[in-house]
Amino acid sequence: xxxxxxxxxxxxxxxxxxxxxxxxxxxxxxxxxxxxxxxxxxxxxxxxxxxxxxxxxxxxxxxxxxxxxxxxxxxxxxxxxxxxxxxxxxxxxxxxxxxxxxxxxxxxxxxxx
Amino acid sequence: xxxxxxxxxxxxxxxxxxxxxxxxxxxxxxxxxxxxxxxxxxxxxxxxxxxxxxxxxxxxxxxxxxxxxxxxxxxxxxxxxxxxxxxxxxxxxxxxxxxxxxxxxxxxxx
Numbered sequence: 104x105x106x107x108x109x110x111x112x113x114x115x116x117x118x119x120x121x122x123x124x125x126x127x128x129x130x131x132x133x134x135x136x137x138x139x140x141x142x143x144x145x146x147x148x149x150x151x152x153x154x155x156x157x158x159x160x161x162x163x164x165x166x167x168x169x170x171x172x173x174x175x176x177x178x179x180x181x182x183x184x185x186x187x188x189x190x191x192x193x194x195x196x197x198x199x200x201x202x203x204x205x206x207x208x209x210x211x212x213x214x215x216x
Numbered sequence: 217x218x219x220x221x222x223x224x225x226x227x228x229x230x231x232x233x234x235x236x237x238x239x240x241x242x243x244x245x246x247x248x249x250x251x252x253x254x255x256x257x258x259x260x261x262x263x264x265x266x267x268x269x270x271x272x273x274x275x276x277x278x279x280x281x282x283x284x285x286x287x288x289x290x291x292x293x294x295x296x297x298x299x300x301x302x303x304x305x306x307x308x309x310x311x312x313x314x315x316x317x318x319x320x321x322x323x324x325x326x
Contacts, residue, residue: 138316143225145304145318146259193258201312202247204261 106130107208109194115214122181124211126194132206133199135177137161137169140191140210152177153199184215220307222317230325235292237320239305246308248281248288253319254301295324 110125128135134153138146138161148161150169158169166188170178177196181188191212195205222239229235239248247266251259263272265281265288272279278291288307292299305317 143318145222146306146316148314202264202266202308204249204264205251205259205306205314206261207258209258 109208124179128196132196134197136195220317228323
């Protein structure tokens with residue numbers, strides 16, 4: 104069974120801090136994604152990657168960057184955290200086929216004060 | 217940009233009643249996926265529909281994909297307390313980008 108592990112379940116950071124959210128998957132999936140989930144807005148795509156060292160912007164990339172140095176690991180970076188980045192962050196992975204379903208991690212609830 | 221609208225936002229039903237959530241896209245979709253997120257959990261893939269007019273069933277759940285591939289629905293017959301959660305549709309556009317609806321939160325009174 105696919106396992107997608109996010110390093111922290113809850114995180115509290117101060118405005119202006121640099122924040123790293125880590126995600127690791129154990130099923131050799133090519134595709135990895137970062138979403139944020141806010142009430143009433145559903146899941147919005149921040150960044151995604153179809154291969155190592157490759158990244159593409161999603162719908163709301165502003166204020167975020169990503170890193171994919173290894174196939175199994177996809178990191179989301181908040182360069183300078185702001186209060187409007189308080190949210191639930193979900194990492195997901197899928198097989199190379201573009202129509203493959205997503206497998207989500209348990210999420211990281213980030214609070215920026 | 218392309219959007220997938222999902223209604224209703226909330227639905228509170230008595231156990232045993234039926235439930236339906238609807239998704240509509242402004243453009244034609246390649247396929248549509250459905251996910252369920254239990255309270256405190258993460259979205260879990262339920263099913264994918266690809267063909268125009270396709271209907272699939274999973275026990276008490278019936279999924280439909282419209283003839284024009286712009287709309288979809290999930291119907292639950294005789295809800296149970298285990299059905300509680302938020303149901304998301306996610307439509308895939310021609311560039312293989314997955315666009316999530318805002319979700320329908322289902323509450324079931326025992």
